[in-house]
Amino acid sequence: MLKAVILIGGPQKGTRFRPLSFEVPKPLFPVAGVPMIQHHIEACVQVPGMQEILLIGFYQPDESLMQFLEAAQQEFNLPVRCLYLQEFAPLGTGGGLYHFRDQILAGGPEAFFVLNADVCSDFPLSAMLDVHRRHCHPFLLLGTRANRTQSLNYGCIVENPQTHEVLHYVEKPSTFISDIINCGIYLFSPEALTPLRDVFQRNQQERQLEDSPSSWPGAGTIRLEQDVFSNLAGKGQIYVHITEGIWSQIKSAGSALYASRLYLGQYQITHPERLAKHSPGGPRIRGNVYIHPTAKVAPSAVLGPNVSIGKGVTVGEGVRLRESIVLHGATLQEHTCVLHSIVGWGSTVGRWARVEGTPNDPNPNDPRARMDSESLFKDGKLLPAITILGCRVRIPAEVLILNSIVLPHKELSRSFTNQIIL
Template structure:
């Protein structure tokens, strides 16, 4: 039997992921329709299929990180594990059972205190993979990771991908639509779109390279490109919400997402557009390369700004 360690957080508490990390811990942010950490759990569950010994499987998952080890944040993490266990998908246990802070949190430095010691004893190894890999430091990298997982669903979870059907919305490429979402037949979705629980997508909406989170509403003829629409937000009719993609170099197999500062020379760098929780965008406006903090009701267009 094996044990897996998932590194899920540090002391910064997802500051580079704001305003999205205001609502949920980053490991629970939905990527390609499911919580980020669920992709790691599913990968652990598949270990049995890739080893030569039939008795080899992962018996425990230990989540290692400072951020989630608090009573408030630990509960939704447990819910993810329990839901998967009830569905019969995994036979895995949450290795950390403490209701409060892990006693070693903040005192054990994995790289210095653990990895260095193991390397000195010749007990640590590196596994090179040709599979997908992406760090998720910023909201822009979440869009890139969502694209990678949506593509992977073709082989791993084809049932999660929406299919074009007569009388339904037009699907282009890989798209995830939660079963509770309501999407108008004239909407055009994709490629690389994820639509969350209870989302409403109106007639004539165009969605591309975007994530629309739980309870959001896109009214008639809106256009959302390279953006993340936050929980419960509303985009008015004929409005356009657009960002600039920040993908890594496709010609470099080891390229990483850029996690530089949002600002350069006092100006906001062009990037994807993020609408925080319960933001209201009026009709017929343009929101371009901007970040809108939660609970804002806008009255005009904005470009390259952080709206506080």
Template sequence: MIHHHIEAASQVPGMKEILLIGSYQHNDQLSRFFAAVQQEFKILIRYLQEYTALGTAGGMYHFRDQILSGSPEAFFVMNCDVCGEFPLKEMLEFHQQKGTGAHFTMLGTEATRQQSLNYGCIVETKHTSEVTHYVEKPETFVSTTISCGIYLFSPEIFQFIGHAFQKKQEEISFDVDSNLHTKDTIHLEQDIFVEQLAGSGLLYVYHTSKFWSQIKSAGAAIYANRHYLKIYNRTHPERLSQNAEGKATIIGDVYIHPSATIHPSAVLGPNVTIGKNVVIGPGVRVRESLVLEDALIQDHCCILHSIVGWNSTVGQWTRIEGTPNDPNPNKPFAKVDIPDLFNADGRLNPSITVLGSNVQIPAEVIVLNSIVLPHKELGRSYKNQIIL
């Protein structure tokens, strides 16, 4: 997911540096990833680790000196739990047309009335695109224009975040019986947009009709994969695999990492991604799925609407399958309701099958609409279950 963010940001004219902010522990896997993408996109990338999760604005404020080093004219902020065809160049042009000085731009898209209740809703002045009202996940309908979680800020944003920070220092006392309150947690949505910027004349919305969605569950990755591959078909067709004599049969959009080993009798696609060092044996069928790094798919397996995790093994003649809830796969992505992993009553919502990392699946079984947590070795078939 982050790779797509970095690629989009690296193509913006004048982009000097990419900073990733999070509370995840820095590790060798992250270091290897950063080294690889720095080499690929020829741009400096740094990871700034929060001492605890500080909210969508708290991390920015904590690392404000690093963000402002080099005196940027403006900087993008992108939430990492979204995916899409990010129109950053167009957004920058829109932002610059609004003039110099303190002003701020958010990316917006259209949703249905029902979908809008799950997002930040934007009310704007049509002829100026000024945001006059903003509500985060409203209880009743406000607007079909929703925030995409992508922003372009002038450095003056830190004055507003600083004001929110000072207000929290004065008003919030820590409750020893609860971890819900912290003076350092600041949210862009409630503390900045709702409380300060909406209606101020400083906040604008740039609209996009291109592919965009949140990634809130593993199942959403299947849908995101489909659309990213569709984008590759149009913008980077050289990244997709083609049919050739002596190689596996390719149907539709398929990405295969150069290090993967695919038997010529396998059939892949449409909408399949095969990761680094994956091995796929004779007679295997893979459709609408992701097979992640170092996985082994043995002879005559069938992988449908599923994610196979890192270092996992699927035995011969085994079927790994999900049941997609996608009534119209050709609709724009922001208009498609991606099913949650669980129903309202807490039961697993049949949608896809996910195998965690280092999962061992035996030969001649079926795993249907199930979630298998990492480091499990199954001994039989499963249906509609979470294997702990």
């Protein structure tokens, strides 16, 4: 028997995802046509012996989240439950696991997966399970490789190349440690919760010694990376399985657009039925494109590569759409051009308008390159990046919106370049 835990964070964790996270919890943002965490769930249900999937986070009971969970349970015929943390302060990447340890261990699972919601991957869970069953390690981490410079932005793993034991672990080191980085996808044995208990008890003792009531809310904070992995590295308890498959963080709208591209490419193997195909009398399809069945797309539109069109979207005659996500209920009027952009829910782009952004993709000539952590500003100026239209934005005809972020419910009257429109 197996279980899976998906760590979904909370509203305070989605700041880099604004203004898109104003409308839906970040884990439900559509990536390649389906909610972000549906990719995690679909991977988990493919593992033989999976009995339950638990979502742990700080979101208050939310109607959209509850509707998603009900639909997921019906579609996959597997219990999918959300466990809500109500503490005054976040408990870290391990605090939620320890807080809900009884629910995780109920039924006696032989092991449980732990997946961060804000990662994109092909999720080689079965391969990780095979490694676990051969060696029964308490902690098994999924790792991948990054270039030397970008590895400093991640948790870095030094392994024994023969046994794959983690000898040293450093979260975001100041100097180069290793090109093997932590993917935020784990497989734990039940006994892995013992070190989490030890950290919790140590934190409680330290808070009592400080004798400060204001420190109590953080007493349950457990950081898997710093408090557990770093301390147990080199002690025969933590091992790494390195994947050559797709992987990326999803920390911002720009990385969500990149993740959509990766998943659309993966659909050729996992979900070919989700990819649109060119048909007589239909729009011209170039590359990998997802079109929701309820969307209305004019025959003269040209779509792709790497386009995702959501529920109830209207795409007019002569529209050109490339490297973009168009969210539910949006309208692209005749002859608009949308490139490297995200068009928000219910937004309208007028005729002959152009909405364009600048991608921040990994270096295509470096196979180990990863998405950089995007910074919005440099020297007080907005850096070129993808264009984001928030919910129910109206773009007039014949204007250019370039490298800009438009907050929800704005009705523009002219062109904008390199601006945040409040």
